[in-house]
Amino acid sequence: MDQNSEVNQDELIIKQQKEIEKEISEQFALISEQLPVDSLNNEYVDDPVYKQKVEDISKKYRFIRKVRPDGNCFYRGFGFTILEYLIKNKDEFTKFREIVEDSKAKLLQLNFPQFTIDDFYDTIMEVINRVEPKDDNQEIVLEELYKLFNEQAYSDYVVVYLRLITSGKLQEDADFYSNFIEGNYTSLSDFCKKEVEPMYKESDHIHIIAICAALGCAVRVEYMDRGSHTEVIAHDFPESTNNPPIFLLYRPNHYDILYK
Numbered sequence: 500m501d502q503n504s505e506v507n508q509d510e511l512i513i514k515q516q517k518e519i520e521k522e523i524s525e526q527f528a529l530i531s532e533q534l535p536v537d538s539l540n541n542e543y544v545d546d547p548v549y550k551q552k553v554e555d556i557s558k559k560y561r562f563i564r565k566v567r568p569d570g571n572c573f574y575r576g577f578g579f580t581i582l583e584y585l586i587k588n589k590d591e592f593t594k595f596r597e598i599v600e601d602s603k604a605k606l607l608q609l610n611f612p613q614f615t616i617d618d619f620y621d622t623i624m625e626v627i628n629r630v631e632p633k634d635d636n637q638e639i640v641l642e643e644l645y646k647l648f649n650e651q652a653y654s655d656y657v658v659v660y661l662r663l664i665t666s667g668k669l670q671e672d673a674d675f676y677s678n679f680i681e682g683n684y685t686s687l688s689d690f691c692k693k694e695v696e697p698m699y700k701e702s703d704h705i706h707i708i709a710i711c712a713a714l715g716c717a718v719r720v721e722y723m724d725r726g727s728h729t730e731v732i733a734h735d736f737p738e739s740t741n742n743p744p745i746f747l748l749y750r751p752n753h754y755d756i757l758y759k
Contacts (some may be wrong), residue, residue, distance in 0.1 A: 501564065530579055530648045532567035533758060539563065552629045553724050555750070556731045556757075559721075563748065564756040570699035572754045573706065573747070574661040579648045580692045580756045581631035581716055582630055582747045585639050588744075589632040596627050598714055599664075606745060616663065622656035665706050666691040679705050701752055704736075717743035723750050 537557045543549035566576040585592035603620045607613060630644045647653045669676045673687045684690040694700055711717060717740040722732045735743055746757035 502578070527565065527567040527569075528649060529567045529575060529651065529654050530645065532645075533562040533564050536560050536563050536691050536757070548725055549723070551729055552731050555729065556721060556723065559731075560746065560757045560759055562758040564758070566753075566755050568753045570701050571658045573702035574658045574665075574710075575648070575654060576747055576754045576756045577707075577718065577745075578657050578661055579644065579711065580628060580747070581714075581718075582627070582644055583641065584635060584744050586630055586632050586644065592632050594653060595633075595714065599623060599627060602664050602667070602713070605671070609667050609670055611663065611667065616660075619656050619660040619663065622653060626653055626657055630702040657696070661710060662698075664713050665710045666695045668684075668709040669695065669705070672709075672712075676705060676709065702754075704734075707736045716745070718745050719743045720747045720749050720754075723748060725751075 537553065539553045539556075540550060543553060564576075564579075566572040566579075581595070597615055603616060606616055625646050626644075629647065630640050633640055648657070669691055677687050680687060680690050682690070684693065686743065695706060700730055707720065717735065717737065719733055719735050719740075722734060726732075731748075746759070748755045748757050
């Protein structure tokens, strides 16, 4: 294949990717309203395996909030649901805000360029401050959170900063996390640059473990796949957690938010 053919092929791939992203953005909100969990049945009309698992998860949870399936769904869903929980828990909100405030200095110590961090840090702090719990108007604050996470600029900047926090934690504790890295990466830093920091890159266990450790959070992920078991399998992060306050549903390559 000559050089011009390679360039044309690359341009075609980029064009197709942009068309897919446009179609997804037109079809899915960044964050949906709450829906009944059993509405998932509409996606599996002719799929008895998944219908059985929807029935199982409907016994544990009442509602689901869909997150746009664009590769950022874990960070977007995690960011939204942790803030939603913290709006209702003022003391924990204050601790969380302090952790995020301190995160910038940690990233700088790890040699993240300040010009890379500043705008994203400023945006996530603005979002956090705008949803600070208020005793007399909790519903208004929750509406503000929903609005901010459905504004592309705010929502994406929060996602980027959560990715940076995750990357920072992985590199801070590189001796531990390096044991779990598989694939052709020259270092943990190389893994982070390719699989953690870029937008639209999907997330796995290691990302969840790292961000929970960095932010002092706990989450339960319910795994719904085509495995032979009839029940949805729950996994808590960190594993020592008792009764984590926030819940995500994982289906192959995608996360949504669950509510009891």
